[in-house]
Amino acid sequence: MLIDGNLVPVTEIEIEEARRQLALPADFLLVQATQQLYHNSGNGMIVIRMPADMFVVGFESRSGNSKFGVVQINSLKHKIKQD
DSSP states (O other), X not given: OEETTEEOOOOHHHHHHHHHHTTOOTTEEEEEEESEEEEEOSSSEEEEEOXXXXXXXXXXXXXXXXXXXXXXXXXXXXXXXXX
């Protein structure tokens, strides 16, 4: 999976953990992830860098429903190139 410009191998166990944290059924597939949280502060858009083990993720079901959330996946922090 491409996460913030880095190709990162994400295991099925890591995907299942993210799905569990968001209380999603098994038919939701991980389609995107980032460590950048975008926030409109009212004075413009700011980017908040997430801690090394935290990710903003997007899941989509086979019927087209999308769900987003923030999850903690400790094992992924060792696979991500940190600045």
